[in-house]
Amino acid sequence: MLKYLSRRLTRRVGLFVFVLLAIEFVDEVAFGLDQAALPLIRDALNLNYVQIGLLFTIPGLVAMVIEPLFGLIADGKARRRLILGGGVGFVAALALTGFSTDFLMLIFAFCLFYPSSGAFVSLSQAALMDTDPTRHEQNMARWTFAGAVGVFVGPLLLGAIMGTTGNWRDAYFAVAIIALVIWFAATRFPFAKSAQIAEPEEAGVRASLREVWRAIRNWNIIRWLVLLEFADLMMDILNAYLALYFVDVVRAGESSAGIAVAVWAGVGLIGDLLLIPLLERVRGLTYLRISAALNFILYPAFLLVPGFIPKLIIVALLGFTNAGWYSILQAQLYSALPGRSGLVVTINSVTSIIHDLLPLMIGVVAEAFGLGSAMWLMLLGPIALTIGIPRGQKTLTAAAEENVQ
DSSP, X not given: OHHHHHHHHHHHHHHHHHHHHHHHHHHHHHHHHHHHHHHHHHHHHTOOHHHHHHHHHXXXXXXXXXXXXXXXXXXXXXXXXXXXXXXXXXXXXXXXXXXOOSHHHHHHHXXXXXXXXXXXXXXXXXHHHHHOTTOHHHHHHHXXXXXXXXXXXXXXXXXXXXXXXXXXXXXXXXXXXXXXXXXXXXXXXXXXXXGGGOOOGGGHHHHHHHXXXXXXXXXXXXXXXXXXXXXXXXXXXXXXXXHHHHHHTSOOOHHHHHHHHHHHHHHHHHHHHHHHHHTTTXXXXXXXXXXXXXXXXXXXXXXXXXXXXXXXXXXXXXXXXXTTHHHHHHHHHHHHSTTOHHHHHHHHHHTTHHHHHHHHHHHHHHHHHOHHHXXXXXXXXXXXXXXXXXXXXXXXXXXXXXXXX
């Protein structure tokens, strides 16, 4: 009887983890779709570079105001309601994007999507971290791999739909339907924290705010937050401008730009898959330091080398060598705040102003000096990692103990 119950519990936990990874998958399908469809959206709605920058900055600022509240109450009983409510907004925002006919309507859809994703996706990530607090890096690697599959599928989905209906809007409607199916699967689970890490409900929001204040004054935590935002220059932000770069600077066609985005995502997918067993053998920060050095060499080569094919080859190398940046850095942050996954969501949201202003900065520089010049700003990512990654051998456990004292 005990064996049967144990197997049933293990199977249910496995299904729960699968649903959590599916949520990340569909979020990144939407992200990959955004990047691949951006030239089509730009032409359909007559957007300029500043508007494109605002398209990613303003929704991010809206989310920065709203999302910290999610994390403050997500370590209690409200987690499930927040996740499922965010899923509703997530589906609605995708549908609204498909219906958008001008910049204002599109940015409204994005402003709904960002905080909805914060509730639906970020809190699902926190739930995944709580399933096994001793394996943050490994579970973050699985999460990142699920997302990499989504980023790869997004452009492929767009290509398939453009080849059938010829309308990029239909791709957003298709992703909304996929997200709705995953949302229904998520309604079967409680999303409760496990007993060994559950926090007392009477701690309340005020106590959580004090913890946030202590956390954002801790240098070790600030380190991981800053490195996460700068590392994103060579991940999501580079991906956001990659198709436009190939169209506007390299003068490749929109289909060739879509190939570049697909290659970037596909090779990154392989890298994220290989990272899962690698982290069982190699210390994450050691890998990260080597990877940042390689990106520091490869990225200038990508910008300087002429021709579509050479750039495509280097894009593939970049996508492979920066695999694992997010998963390792985010795992370090979760391990620095043991048992407080909701608090991690909050402080990520509070400090995300750096992340939200970077696309606007690149858009303004691109409008003034050209996108080719603005792309050099991405090099700040590997520079920040090279400088900021600690070189000591202090373990995650020791660092976490130092943080909570």
